[in-house]
Amino acid sequence: MDSTQIKPAHERKLRNKTSFRQSVRNSFIMAIRGLIKIRRTPEQLFDVTLQPIIFTLMFTYIFGGAISGDVQSYLPVIIPGILVQTVITTSIVTGVQLREDMDKGVFDRFKSLPIARIAPLAGALLADSIRYTIATVLTFTMGYVMGLRPEGGLGYVLIAALLVIGCAWAISWIFAFFGVIARTASSVQGISMIVLFPLTFLSNAFVPAETMPDWLQWFVKINPISHLVTAVRDLINAGSIGWDFTLSLVGAAIIVAIFAPLTVRTYMRKA
Amino acid sequence: MQKNNKNNNTKGSGEWAVEAKGIVKTFGENRAVDGVDLQVPTGSIYGVLGPNGAGKTTVIRMLATLLRPDAGSASIFGHDVVKEPHIVRQLIGVTGQYASVDESLSATENLMIFSRLLGLGKAEAKKKADELLEEFGLTEAAKRPLKHFSGGMRRRLDLAVSLIAQPPLIFLDEPTTGLDPRTRNQMWDTIRRLVKSGSTVLLTTQYLQEADELADRVAVIDHGQVVAEGTVNELKASIGTSSLHLGVQHDRQMQDARLIVERVLNVRSTVSTEGGKITAPMADVDRMTDLLIALRESDIQLAELSVQKPSLDEVFLTITGQGAGSSDEINNKSEKAVEV
Structure with missing residues (x-):
């Protein structure tokens, strides 16, 4: 600053748009910021480490005998169910943390920088993929420890993991939207749980749909969570990629297409 | 998409770093800013003086593209804040009265992240971060979490972050509120050096003495309106x-x-x-x-x-x-x- 002169405004090359490349770059740097934050406060990973362990144990031993006769034959049914439920529940935290983060002064700085508008949001969401990955790995590990031997093989387990992480990322845009419109972090948590709790339980995640009354079956069958659970089951138990897989991906894409622009626009409008 | 703005050379060379005409911002019933006109000459320090709640921060937020004015227009080096916000953001640095740095990161990490967001490579960002830490006397505290920073250190880091891109216009919202006299004097020196290197500074303050020390021109704001404008001497004479x-x-x-x-x-x-x-x-x-x-x-x-x-x-x-x-x-x- 002492010797270097600042370049006057009219000598600068200026653009009124961010390029797609810049948006991606900015988002990844924002994701690095998110990862540093997670590293600083590892306690925020408690839920993604404990929930898979506790839920897998609990649900398998509670429902195993009643639904499939024994724990061993229930595992291929419950592990995909628990996986989807845990990972998607985890994505609520994204919205809650975004709300907390946005109340801090640093978001003002992000807004005043010549960076892509989507970057602070997309970056936070990207960094949270680490949470989904931890939850996924732990759920599969618990399953393996309890005796699950996926027929589809490791390759398909990997595809299943990626599918769930990808869908959770897409769904987290919905909670990010709640995060942007809500006043407080706890209200984000509240709204999100009310939406998610029925969705995950009124699905085929824990219980075969056929055992339910007709009117409920109707809902369970159109519930997107059911399709995702079925897609994961097909992958790990049979090594097949079916109609449900495609549906899940299309659904995820639609969610992002609607909620990403909506969230960014709302975020920009709110001071 | 990448096309440069052709009007840059003609528009940007104007003598006003900031030109606001009748900007208004209403929050519910409250007209926080009620038709403010400002003209800040390039290369000067301009002080916006007023008590708490006079609308100073709201004015800055509108000029820095953080808030959209309800009425009126404002431009930075000839670029409209509403129509060309992304260009304006390339020309300004903003330091708020709240710490607009990342609390959960260290000083180095803050500078690195912001440098990289502004397009610097990893090595360049590291170099820039070290330079700025040195210049603002933060090298020793560089790795400490920001939670343990004093108000003055935070403020210095905040300003350092604003200077990464070497913007030709810097907004400082109450840069010395809550600082002890020594730190305040350091901050004043830094601001003077900034202007020497070619920046324009628009600062808000509640302190007459601060405006006296630093500002070439002053606008006094009360209840969202400019009630007086002129050089410090003119203002003093009127007082x-x-x-x-x-x-x-x-x-x-x-x-x-x-x-x-x-x-x-x-x-x-x-x-x-x-x-x-x-x-x-x-x-x-x-x-x-x-x-x-x-x-x-x-x-x-x-x-x-x-x-x-x-x-x-x-x-x-x-x-x-x-x-x-x-x-x-x-x-x-x-x-x-x-x-x-």
């Missing part, structure tokens, strides 16, 4: 002179003391009802010596004596022509302003 406050030990000498004051200073004095204090305007402080000698000769014993600079109170009193006492807040602020 008037310092005032003398004098108290005597024995009430019976009051009348004598008052006569001496009026005779020596050649002005009219007043006696405050509650404190029994004599108050008189004081144009020339040098007369003080004569006054003290005269008082001693008449054997009048003083209880207290002070000469006070015009306070922000008096600025508003003079400029708005209405009682400054209408707001307790203004009173509190101006007391801070005179204790220097």
Whole structure:
């Protein structure tokens, strides 16, 4: 600053748009910021480490005998169910943390920088993929420890993991939207749980749909969570990629297409 | 998409770094900013002076593209803040009165992340971060979490982050509020150096003295409106002179003391009802010596004596022509302003 002169405004090359490349770059740097934050406060990973362990144990031993006769034959049914439920529940935290983060002064700085508008949001969401990955790995590990031997093989387990992480990322845009419109972090948590709790339980995640009354079956069958659970089951138990897989991906894409622009626009409008 | 703005060369070379015309911002019923005009010459330090809640921060937020004005227009180096926000953001640095740095990151990490967001490579960002840490005396604290930073350190880091891109215009929202005198002086030096290197600085302050020290021109804002604008000297002239406050030990000498004051200073004095204090305007402080000698000769014993600079109170009193006492807040602020 002492010797270097600042370049006057009219000598600068200026653009009124961010390029797609810049948006991606900015988002990844924002994701690095998110990862540093997670590293600083590892306690925020408690839920993604404990929930898979506790839920897998609990649900398998509670429902195993009643639904499939024994724990061993229930595992291929419950592990995909628990996986989807845990990972998607985890994505609520994204919205809650975004709300907390946005109340801090640093978001003002992000807004005043010549960076892509989507970057602070997309970056936070990207960094949270680490949470989904931890939850996924732990759920599969618990399953393996309890005796699950996926027929589809490791390759398909990997595809299943990626599918769930990808869908959770897409769904987290919905909670990010709640995060942007809500006043407080706890209200984000509240709204999100009310939406998610029925969705995950009124699905085929824990219980075969056929055992339910007709009117409920109707809902369970159109519930997107059911399709995702079925897609994961097909992958790990049979090594097949079916109609449900495609549906899940299309659904995820639609969610992002609607909620990403909506969230960014709302975020920009709110001071 | 990547096309450069063709108008840059003609538009950007204007002499105004900031030009605002009648900008308005309403929050519900409250007109926080009510038609503010500002013209900030390139290369100057411009002070926006006013009490808390006058609308200073809202003005800055609108100019920095953080808030959209409800009416009026504003441009930065000729670029409209509403139509060309992304260009404006490439020309400005903003340091808020709240710390706009990342609390959960260290100083180095903050500088690195922001450098990289602004397009620097990893190695360049590291170099830039080290340079700025050095320059702002933060090298030792670089790796510590920000939670353990003092207010002054935080403020310095905040300013350092604003300077990464070497923007030609810097907004400083109350840069020294809450800082101790030494840190405040350092901050002032930094601001002066910034302008020497070619930046334009727009700062807000509650302190008359700060505007006095730094600003080439000042706009006084109250209730969302500019109530006075001009150079510091012009503003001071409109405020008037310092005032003398004098108290005597024995009430019976009051009348004598008052006569001496009026005779020596050649002005009219007043006696405050509650404190029994004599108050008189004081144009020339040098007369003080004569006054003290005269008082001693008449054997009048003083209880207290002070000469006070015009306070922000008096600025508003003079400029708005209405009682400054209408707001307790203004009173509190101006007391801070005179204790220097």
